[in-house]
Amino acid sequence: MRKRPQQQRSRELVQALIDATARVIQQQGLDNTTTARIAEAAGVSVGSLYQYFGDKESLIEALMESLAEGIGTGLRRLPLLDNDDMHALIGNAIRFGFAVLHSRDGLYLELVRNWHRLPTDRVVDVLQQHFMELARVYFLRHYRDYPIDNLEVRVFIVTNSVLFTMVRHISQHNGLIRENALATELTSMVANYMTLPPSSSEVQA
Amino acid sequence: MRKRPQQQRSRELVQALIDATARVIQQQGLDNTTTARIAEAAGVSVGSLYQYFGDKESLIEALMESLAEGIGTGLRRLPLLDNDDMHALIGNAIRFGFAVLHSRDGLYLELVRNWHRLPTDRVVDVLQQHFMELARVYFLRHYRDYPIDNLEVRVFIVTNSVLFTMVRHISQHNGLIRENALATELTSMVANYMTLPPSSSEVQA
DNA sequence: ATTGAATGCGAATACATATTCGCATTAGGG
């Protein structure tokens, strides 16, 4: 952020700009999201935009940051560890994921369709860290079950697998595969994998 | 393609343009891949480029098409069904995938890093179709083992999971996770999932 | 060798959009 907003009106302006960015992306698509449109949607001039954001990108970064925070909070509120069933835990997390993707009137869909040119890593990292934490707690409780040493790798695989499969499915409204079936299958794949004993074929040419 | 090349020289020119596109993307990155640079790399003028390709995009499409074909051929040559072990089958396919990603001096890496703005679906579809075919043959031979009815969904999930996990890992040279470990773990996740009996919890609210 | 069609050229043009800057307006402490 180029300059700190000091007065009340400018602090509101900054927030209005971030909100407007979300609205424009959601309504016009990322391609048509220009500084002019954002400024207009915020009821503000382009010049004012550059008063507080060095460039368009940093404005979008601010938006992503805010979304990542929201998702983190949402996840933390989910009572995922309340029962001890891995299958249920995974299922709930995945359903939460779909809910997020469908929220905010398609904003997430548009972002997800363009994740590659956005600072998405921020968001993915939040999720990955959170799942890592969940996994640690779970296996601490159930340590006798499956002493997983390479938890890191498994969480990486699982996070990316689930995210991308959801993203691909949603961003091309694949009519042939129902979201429920996808959620169920993803859940069983992941739950099974996470409760799999460490592979003995670890060492290989 | 705007116009059919009729003479020998123009057919060579079209090929030279496609090759040059690959080279420029690989050497300069997709962002710096301009029609001017492509033409220069092909030893040709911009005007000639527009003689045979309506726009830049269709030139890139031609490149993707050619790559998809190459991958398809490579897959078909792989002796995946020679033995009857699902684990080995999956492992080989995944290793082939990594090999492709590392081939062509980073061309694939650059493409993969920007897949969202490219006609990547073409390539993904080729892979998905191929795996669907493989799965069909496999379960026809082993029909007694696991009568999977929702093969479609499973192949979708597996294809996307593997692809994206590989892509994420590679496109951010994650030093913490070794490619071999990733391949091994992916293989066991997928092999296990594909040999899982149909989920009984199929029907749920 | 001639000639019309195919091919090739690249400076000029069109276009989209980010970013700046000099001036106008407003806030709020004194």
Next chain:
DNA sequence: CCCTAATGCGAATATGTATTCGCATTCAAT
């Protein structure tokens, strides 16, 4: 109420790149 710094403005500017078009060159059929 005054005055200055903060804020706000938006037409003008800068930039990058795709695409065109009138002319030059080459091909290949006769």
